[in-house]
Amino acid sequence: MNFLETLNWRYATKAMNGKKVPQEKIDGILEAARLAPTSSGLQPFEIIVVTNPALKEKIKPVAFNQSVITDCSHLLVFAAWDNYTEERINKVFDQTNEARGGSNEGWENYRQRLLSMYTPRPAEENFAHTARQAYIAFGLAIAAAATEKVDSTPMEGFDGPALDDLLGLKEKGLRSVVLLPLGYRDEQKDWLVNLKKVRKDKKDLVTEMN
Numbered sequence: 681m682n683f684l685e686t687l688n689w690r691y692a693t694k695a696m697n698g699k700k701v702p703q704e705k706i707d708g709i710l711e712a713a714r715l716a717p718t719s720s721g722l723q724p725f726e727i728i729v730v731t732n733p734a735l736k737e738k739i740k741p742v743a744f745n746q747s748v749i750t751d752c753s754h755l756l757v758f759a760a761w762d763n764y765t766e767e768r769i770n771k772v773f774d775q776t777n778e779a780r781g782g783s784n785e786g787w788e789n790y791r792q793r794l795l796s797m798y799t800p801r802p803a804e805e806n807f808a809h810t811a812r813q814a815y816i817a818f819g820l821a822i823a824a825a826a827t828e829k830v831d832s833t834p835m836e837g838f839d840g841p842a843l844d845d846l847l848g849l850k851e852k853g854l855r856s857v858v859l860l861p862l863g864y865r866d867e868q869k870d871w872l873v874n875l876k877k878v879r880k881d882k883k884d885l886v887t888e889m890n
Contacts, residue, residue, distance in 0.1 A: 683827070688877060690826035693748065693833045693861075695869035701753040701862055705828045709862065710756075712824035716817035720794060722772050724764065725814035726854060728757040728847060738846060743838035743859065752833070752861035757847065758818050759854040760810035764798035811857045818858055825862055835859040 681689065706729070713727060730736055731754055740749040749755060761768060773791045777783045798806060818834070825832045836858055843849075843856045867873050879885075 683823075686826045687823070689829075690822070690832070691872060691877060693831040693863070693865045693870060694872045695866040696748050696751040696753075696831065696833075696861065696863035697866040698751050699753065699864045701830050701864070705825075705830055706754055706862065708828060709821050709824045709830065713817040713821040716820045718813040718816060719809070720772075720790075721776070722764075722769065722813070723817075724761040724768070724810035725817065725857070726759050726852075727817070728759060728849075730755040730757065739838075739843065742842045742846060743835065746833075746835070746837065748833045748835075748861040748863070749859075751866070752863040754862045756821065756860040756862065757843070758814045758857045758860065759844075759847075759849050759852075760807060760814045760857050762807055762810075762850075762853050762855050763803040764801070764806045764810070765853075766795055766799055769794055769798065807855060811855075814857045818860060821860055825860075830862050831865045832863075833859075833861045835861065 710727065710729070714723075716723075718724065730739065733750070736750045736752075736755060739755065740746070743749050769791070773787075777787075822832050822834060838856070838859060840856050844854070847856070849856060865873055
C-alpha cells in the first residue's frame with residue numbers, strides 16, 4: 681500500500697489481542713519518533729516503553745481501565761520536559777557542536793537567544809511548548825506503526841499526575857503527555873474495526889490562498 685492507503689488502513693484500535701510485536705518493528709517506530717522535527721532541534725521529551733505486564737496492570741486504572749493498556753504488546757508513554765532549563769538547552773547545543781565538529785558565531789548567538797527567551801518564562805508555558813514537540817514525534821510514531829501494519833491507539837484519556845507518580849517521572853523532570861499502545865487488533869472484540877473512517881471533506885479543512 682502507498683502512504684495514503686496506509687493511513688486509511690489505520691484507526692484508533694479499541695481492542696487488541698495480546699500478540700507481541702516483533703522488536704525490529706518497535707525499533708523502527710521509535711526511530712521514526714526520534715527523527716521527528718522539533719523546535720530548534722531540542723527534542724524536549726522522552727519515550728518510556730512499557731512491556732512489563734504487572735506495570736501495565738497498574739497503569740490500567742490510571743487510564744480509566746481501557747483494555748488496550750494491558751492487551752497491547754508495547755505501551756509508549758510520551759513524556760515532555762516539565763520546563764526548559766539552561767542545563768537542558770546547553771546540553772543539546774553542546775551535543776550538536778560535538779557531533780558537527782565545532783561551532784560558529786551564528787549558532788552560539790542562537791544558543792544565547794533561546795536561553796534568554798525560554799528560561800525566564802513560566803514553567804507551565806514552557807511545558808505547553810515541550811508537549812507540542814512531543815506530539816510531533818507521536819504523530820510520526822503512529823504513521824510508522826501503520827506502515828509496519830502495527831495497530832495503535834492514540835490515548836489522552838488518563839490521569840497524568842497519577843501516571844507521573846507511578847512511573848517516577850517528576851523526579852526526572854518529565855510530565856506524561858499522551859500514550860500510544862502498540863499491538864494487533866482483536867477483530868472479534870473491536871466495535872470500531874469495520875466502521876467507515878469519517879473525516880472532514882477537503883473543502884471544509886483546507887483553505888487555499890492563491
